[in-house]
Amino acid sequence: MPHTDSAGLLLLPLFLPLLGFLSILFIDRAQEKAIKYVTLIFSMLTFFASLPLWFMFNDGLDGFQFYTNISWIPSLDAGFRTGIDGMSLLLVVLTTFIMPISILASFEAIGKRQKEYYAMMLLLEFGMLGVFVSLDTMLFYVFWELILIPMYFLIGIWGGKDRIYAAVKFFLYTLVGSLLMLIAIVWMGLYAKWTPGGHFTTDFLILKQLAPGIPLDIQIWLFLAFALSFCIKVPLFPFHTWLPDAHVQAPTAGSVILAGVLLKMGTYGLIRFNLELFPQSLHLFAQPLAWLSVIGIIYGALVAMVQTDIKKLVAYSSVSHLGFVVLGIVSVTPEGLQGAIIQMVNHGLSTGMLFLCVGVLYERRHTREIGDFGGITKVMPKFAVMFTIAMMASVGLPGLNGFIGEYLTLFGSFQSKFLNNPWFSIFSASGVIFAAVYLLWMFQRVMFGTNDNPKNHTLTDLTKSEYWQLVPLVIFIVWIGVYPKTFLSRSELYAQTLVGSIEKTVFGTSAYPKIKAIEVDASGIKKAEH
Amino acid sequence: MIQDLLLTAPFTFLSAMAIIAMVVDALIKNSARITFLFSVITLIVSGILAIGTFGQHGIGFNGMISGGGFSSYFDVLFSVGGLLTIFAARSYLQREGIEHDEFYSLILFAIGGMMLIGHSNNLLTLFIGIEIMSVVFYILSGYMRSSIASVESSLKYFLLGAFSTGFLVYGMALIYGATGSMDYGHISMNISRGALPLGSLLPIGIALMVIGLSFKAAAFPFHQWAPDVYQGAPTIVTAFMSTAGKAAAFVAFMPIVMVLMPAAPAKLQMTFAVLSAATMLIGNISALAQTNIKRMLAFSSVAHAGYLMMGLVSGSQAGYSGILFYLTSYMFMQIGSFIIVGLLERRGEEHLQISDYAGLSKKYPVLAAFMAIFMFSLAGIPPFAGFFGKYYLFSAAIDAGFLWLTVIAVFSSIISVYFYIGLIVKMYFNEPEKEMPDTEFGLSGISLFITIAGVIILGIMPSGILSIANAIFGHSTH
Numbered sequence A: 001m002p003h004t005d006s007a008g009l010l011l012l013p014l015f016l017p018l019l020g021f022l023s024i025l026f027i028d029r030a031q032e033k034a035i036k037y038v039t040l041i042f043s044m045l046t047f048f049a050s051l052p053l054w055f056m057f058n059d060g061l062d063g064f065q066f067y068t069n070i071s072w073i074p075s076l077d078a079g080f081r082t083g084i085d086g087m088s089l090l091l092v093v094l095t096t097f098i099m100p101i102s103i104l105a106s107f108e109a110i111g112k113r114q115k116e117y118y119a120m121m122l123l124l125e126f127g128m129l130g131v132f133v134s135l136d137t138m139l140f141y142v143f144w145e146l147i148l149i150p151m152y153f154l155i156g157i158w159g160g161k162d163r164i165y166a167a168v169k170f171f172l173y174t175l176v177g178s179l180l181m182l183i184a185i186v187w188m189g190l191y192a193k194w195t196p197g198g199h200f201t202t203d204f205l206i207l208k209q210l211a212p213g214i215p216l217d218i219q220i221w222l223f224l225a226f227a228l229s230f231c232i233k234v235p236l237f238p239f240h241t242w243l244p245d246a247h248v249q250a251p252t253a254g255s256v257i258l259a260g261v262l263l264k265m266g267t268y269g270l271i272r273f274n275l276e277l278f279p280q281s282l283h284l285f286a287q288p289l290a291w292l293s294v295i296g297i298i299y300g301a302l303v304a305m306v307q308t309d310i311k312k313l314v315a316y317s318s319v320s321h322l323g324f325v326v327l328g329i330v331s332v333t334p335e336g337l338q339g340a341i342i343q344m345v346n347h348g349l350s351t352g353m354l355f356l357c358v359g360v361l362y363e364r365r366h367t368r369e370i371g372d373f374g375g376i377t378k379v380m381p382k383f384a385v386m387f388t389i390a391m392m393a394s395v396g397l398p399g400l401n402g403f404i405g406e407y408l409t410l411f412g413s414f415q416s417k418f419l420n421n422p423w424f425s426i427f428s429a430s431g432v433i434f435a436a437v438y439l440l441w442m443f444q445r446v447m448f449g450t451n452d453n454p455k456n457h458t459l460t461d462l463t464k465s466e467y468w469q470l471v472p473l474v475i476f477i478v479w480i481g482v483y484p485k486t487f488l489s490r491s492e493l494y495a496q497t498l499v500g501s502i503e504k505t506v507f508g509t510s511a512y513p514k515i516k517a518i519e520v521d522a523s524g525i526k527k528a529e530h
Numbered sequence B: 001m002i003q004d005l006l007l008t009a010p011f012t013f014l015s016a017m018a019i020i021a022m023v024v025d026a027l028i029k030n031s032a033r034i035t036f037l038f039s040v041i042t043l044i045v046s047g048i049l050a051i052g053t054f055g056q057h058g059i060g061f062n063g064m065i066s067g068g069g070f071s072s073y074f075d076v077l078f079s080v081g082g083l084l085t086i087f088a089a090r091s092y093l094q095r096e097g098i099e100h101d102e103f104y105s106l107i108l109f110a111i112g113g114m115m116l117i118g119h120s121n122n123l124l125t126l127f128i129g130i131e132i133m134s135v136v137f138y139i140l141s142g143y144m145r146s147s148i149a150s151v152e153s154s155l156k157y158f159l160l161g162a163f164s165t166g167f168l169v170y171g172m173a174l175i176y177g178a179t180g181s182m183d184y185g186h187i188s189m190n191i192s193r194g195a196l197p198l199g200s201l202l203p204i205g206i207a208l209m210v211i212g213l214s215f216k217a218a219a220f221p222f223h224q225w226a227p228d229v230y231q232g233a234p235t236i237v238t239a240f241m242s243t244a245g246k247a248a249a250f251v252a253f254m255p256i257v258m259v260l261m262p263a264a265p266a267k268l269q270m271t272f273a274v275l276s277a278a279t280m281l282i283g284n285i286s287a288l289a290q291t292n293i294k295r296m297l298a299f300s301s302v303a304h305a306g307y308l309m310m311g312l313v314s315g316s317q318a319g320y321s322g323i324l325f326y327l328t329s330y331m332f333m334q335i336g337s338f339i340i341v342g343l344l345e346r347r348g349e350e351h352l353q354i355s356d357y358a359g360l361s362k363k364y365p366v367l368a369a370f371m372a373i374f375m376f377s378l379a380g381i382p383p384f385a386g387f388f389g390k391y392y393l394f395s396a397a398i399d400a401g402f403l404w405l406t407v408i409a410v411f412s413s414i415i416s417v418y419f420y421i422g423l424i425v426k427m428y429f430n431e432p433e434k435e436m437p438d439t440e441f442g443l444s445g446i447s448l449f450i451t452i453a454g455v456i457i458l459g460i461m462p463s464g465i466l467s468i469a470n471a472i473f474g475h476s477t478h
Helices: A008-025 A032-056 A086-109 A114-133 A137-146 A148-158 A163-194 A204-213 A216-233 A242-249 A252-277 A279-305 A310-331 A334-365 A381-395 A401-414 A423-447 A464-482 A485-507 B002-007 B009-027 B032-052 B069-096 B103-119 B123-141 B148-179 B184-193 B201-217 B225-232 B235-263 B265-288 B293-314 B317-344 B365-379 B385-399 B403-429 B444-460 B463-476
Strands: A065-073 A078-084 B058-060 B065-067
Touching: A008 A032, A008 A065, A008 A078, A008 A086, A008 A114, A032 A086, A032 A114, A065 A137, A065 B463, A078 A086, A078 A114, A078 A137, A086 A114, A086 A252, A086 A334, A086 A464, A086 A485, A114 A137, A114 A148, A114 A252, A137 A148, A137 A163, A137 A204, A137 B385, A148 A163, A148 A252, A148 B403, A163 A204, A163 A216, A163 A242, A163 B385, A163 B403, A204 A252, A216 A252, A216 A279, A242 A252, A242 A310, A252 A279, A252 A310, A252 A334, A252 A485, A279 A310, A279 A423, A279 A485, A310 A334, A310 A401, A310 A423, A334 A381, A334 A401, A334 A464, A334 A485, A381 A401, A381 A423, A381 A464, A401 A423, A401 A464, A464 A485, B002 B009, B002 B058, B002 B065, B009 B032, B009 B069, B009 B103, B032 B069, B032 B103, B065 B069, B065 B103, B069 B103, B069 B235, B069 B317, B069 B444, B069 B463, B103 B123, B103 B235, B123 B148, B123 B235, B148 B184, B148 B201, B148 B225, B184 B235, B201 B235, B201 B265, B201 B293, B225 B235, B225 B293, B235 B265, B235 B293, B235 B317, B265 B293, B265 B403, B293 B317, B293 B385, B293 B403, B317 B365, B317 B385, B317 B444, B317 B463, B365 B385, B365 B403, B365 B444, B385 B403, B385 B444
Parallel strands: none
Antiparallel strands: A065 A078, B058 B065
């Protein structure tokens, strides 16, 4: 049952970026400074507006919280239905947290057409938040596609040399997946109409109740349509080829958002739709998906190893890291699922930070070739510290965030009833080692050694602005690494309930959920736990 | 008699005014300004009359003409299309030096013909409506007398159009022979009773009528005239023909299909499904190869006829509502993009290459942004009107059991995205190659504003038009 208490709290951070977008449109394009600061202020406001969600979210409640249901298209029963659970809460806050940082990172880097740029950034934030809070398939699809437009312009206008190719590739790849998903969404709405006494609906909660009744042979197709769309977005091997192009060509802030939030839409969708709606089909496809993630983990790592461009290296490391997330998801264990959710956040923080660091180097030297650098530590000591933290977090050093996520996903996949094969974990574990190889090796070539390139002698260390972009990320990277419970406890009940319901559907019994949800009776008074 | 006139008030009023307008420009020299204002008022009044008669369902003039609901809605749509066209036409025609006095009265006549199509309840009235509209289109497409392309376009359209009219008339004659009536109601009754004196003629009659109407809708394989005619005709005329004209073709199609579908439901559905699939694929694939923007939009308009046919395939209330919604949103996005093309074009030929649009966003940020929105909408990207149009049509087709058609539609949409966003790539990502002319918006600004607002509002709040559509078709299809 969705909980509607203080639902307005969710709408505020959702609509603030849209309001910001509209205000930017009315500012004269010559007022560049005003545009920058209005954007920054709106993104900060959005972040602060999302904090009450974090504090008022009740870990012990089952189901969606801050639920809103406003009629939108009555004849299709499509509504403005939004709400969050433990998983979407983390992603919403991650989004509102990353945005001000990326906007700040754009202040110096973006020189042309600033009005369009900042308008697109806010539109992008609106779309991303919308995806994470939508509980209506129509609304979800609208937000999902809405993101294409700003991202397409971000890559295409402010990107690097091959930006047009990368932008069009990004657009078409994503669209192929999402249009097939659209057919699945329409089909499910019609299925609701075909059931006796039913009517067309796009209400996620109703569809979730109806989904188990769909015949398995059709369920498989629906599962595949959704999965294809999400796997392209993740991107799972072999649908990853758009990612390196998009990452390398996108401006720094674009890469941060792409890695930090956009890719998570794919893994979020896998959990929200494929896991929640089609458990039986998941049972059939868990192993193939797990193999693809294992291939992705190893392939991404091996390709990253031979890159000479730092940004491309980080891009391929994303393919590898996202493989862990998908592996955790298809393991369908509470540990694996929680690991996947926390790993989404981790990857957003540490890879986002790596991209910011690459951006710092690029701003100074206008090159990203590893061979052009060497011995940077001596001229940029502050930067060296930050880069080390980002790199170590990405490698998965215990004490920093990456370790927690990777450990949990490997643990989950090891004991998974769905995968039922320890080799998945054994192969994937090698990805952690590879990550250490390619990141440390890159780090050594860039930061250590002799600084023999005269152009590198005079590099300035981090500016104040750059420093403060990185510090908040460091705080959370360490926090999650040392005391992950703050974040894990948010998604614990959700993960256990979901695994419980999937196992009951597939195997008939389940030991989960082991923790009990707070019961809410009709009058809305919460009863104490028994 | 009074009741009959009331029922058809928007149409009769507009026709009378069109005749007066024609007389006025015969009597007064340089009357373009007067006829322009006269037409604006006429269209606004007949639009209001149409809204007023929306609730008055009925049949008049001895069963020849129907009114209210369906016909009223399209009366409004045609009036709006006419207004958008003539607002944009004034500055366009002046720029091109072809603002002859009769232009506006011709537009009124064309709209009169379209309205008659919407009001017809008999094959004869339908035929008269189609012919009034077509004759005006033949004239308008050759309106740029000094341009060879325009004259060629007119001649081509006239010859092929006359040929297709032959199919239409022959089809009507055979249907009359087979069912013994020209009246929609009687035909439908006779088909459902199986009381067909010469039943074997019916399939041939239906086939010939479908061919004739497919020609008007520019659907495969009767679409070959469209690119040449749309390219050669003055841009504003193209805007009008490719939207209101296409809408009129589907307005003719819908009641005919409702009436004739029961004769052979499965076969007709399959015929339309094949036509629809071929139309969208051919339209989109051909559009990929175009370098001229008008030609690209012409082929894309062929493809859109394919999407619209998905609604005919389903033959359900949802399908017809989908067509109605799609025609409405298509009117806004297509007229809007042609207005922008018209604003940048000079002497009928210049600045029509897609490559001329390179870097447009630098000189004209607003025009480029509008064009981008129209392109996203045509490509069916939410949250714009084109997306919801497609959503309804897809959903109707799947509901009718045509999943394969929807899958083809999805793939042809993906093809179409390539050339729609190709234009955006030019406008935003490339550097200008050619200096685009300075342009005066004039009254086109009003049309542009209405079209862009329409595309966005219909995209965000589609429920208004959709509930009207459901009211109309819930009433007439059971």
